[in-house]
Amino acid sequence: MPEHLLDHVRPYLSRDPEERIAYIRAPRWIGHQVARDAHRRLAELLPRPPSLRTQGLMLLGPYANGKTMIAERFAVEHLRTASKQKVWIVQTREGAGLGHFYASILQAMRAPIGERNVGRKAEQVDHLLASLKPKVLIFDEFHNALRGRARDIEAIFAFLRRIGRQYDIAPVLIGEVAVYDFVNATSEMASRFDLLSVPRWHYDEDYLTLLDSLESALPLARISDLSDERLARTIFSLSEGLIGEIVTIVTKAAIAAIRSGAERITKACIDELHYISISHRRNSALRESLL
Missing domain, CATH: 3.40.50.300 (P-loop containing nucleotide triphosphate hydrolases)
Structure with missing residues (x-):
């Protein structure tokens, strides 16, 4: 039994991938x-x-x-x-x-x-x-x-x-x-x-607790250990301390993990998103390709 998940999340593991993805995409309250x-x-x-x-x-x-x-x-x-x-x-x-x-x-x-x-x-x-x-x-x-x-x-x-x-x-x-x-x-x-x-988040225990809370709410069969130093630092850097961006990055990575069959979020999984932080979007290569 996947002990890393909340009780009400575990049943979603038996659903088909698209149902799980729809659940992951749904807005959720984060009670920090x-x-x-x-x-x-x-x-x-x-x-x-x-x-x-x-x-x-x-x-x-x-x-x-x-x-x-x-x-x-x-x-x-x-x-x-x-x-x-x-x-x-x-x-x-x-x-x-x-x-x-x-x-x-x-x-x-x-x-x-x-x-x-x-x-x-x-x-x-x-x-x-x-x-x-x-x-x-x-x-x-x-x-x-x-x-x-x-x-x-x-x-x-x-x-x-x-x-x-x-x-x-x-x-x-x-x-x-x-x-x-x-x-x-x-x-x-x-x-x-x-x-x-409602300030930006700092890289501290509260932020790591937030990542653990997010992980427990995402129906992935394997433990991702989002609060591990290497993974947590990557998410923090890309999100620039904005909770909306943190949730977006983790959500996209979780969906990719389901579709790939990996069933867990890894640093490689996040790297493959090619996610661009908000402050860098104006000068991103993607923007330049549109000119």
């Missing part, structure tokens, strides 16, 4: 310490007492590092247990201006977006907030809203202040470091948001 802490802090926004000055959160870090997955898991778990939806995720639209920002909220709340007039959109958003009564609004990729004119950005921050005072909503801003810079540009806004950092 930073993710658990962030999930707990988000959950604390729900049972809080009413306030005219709600405290928001910033969930910030580099791209491909699991921020959106943390927010989505929190929202899904809330839906499973709540009698009425109190958490909404807004995918902040690309493009500058209040119109795009309000349209993001309307789309998240599945409202028709027929009006081009910004004032009408604002009225529609207010009507939805008053009727739906959310407790938490999560703005994913909030840095998209910070690329416009200074007066539009100030109006967006004024909106975030107002929804706390008028509707008792705690805003959560997910994005890159630019969000931190804009929020902390004034003491007034800085005092309204706590920071939850």
Whole structure:
């Protein structure tokens, strides 16, 4: 019996290869310490007492590092247990201006977006907030809203202040470091948001534990020993400490191991992926071949 696998993963070894590959490709929650802490802090926004000055959160870090997955898991778990939806995720639209920002909220709340007039959109958003009564609004990729004119950005921050005072909503801003810079540009806004950092991983025991967790969740018949120094260093170097990249590399290698019949991930298996790290893709030979 493959003792290196979780109990619920072992039965997949008897499935055909394509079923196993589909299981490996499926999104999965990785409950590392930073993710658990962030999930707990988000959950604390729900049972809080009413306030005219709600405290928001910033969930910030580099791209491909699991921020959106943390927010989505929190929202899904809330839906499973709540009698009425109190958490909404807004995918902040690309493009500058209040119109795009309000349209993001309307789309998240599945409202028709027929009006081009910004004032009408604002009225529609207010009507939805008053009727739906959310407790938490999560703005994913909030840095998209910070690329416009200074007066539009100030109006967006004024909106975030107002929804706390008028509707008792705690805003959560997910994005890159630019969000931190804009929020902390004034003491007034800085005092309204706590920071939850989702940094790159370091090569340490937590990272090695993460690799062991991933290995136990992948239905391969043989032990890969991903946390072995040589293999762990290779994955870390290619991923550049980004959890999204770590998962992608391990997933691709596991699929290759099934298709080759090796049933384990080796350094040679990863080398054969010819995986290019994010920071090197601009100058990669593959890119040059397209010119």
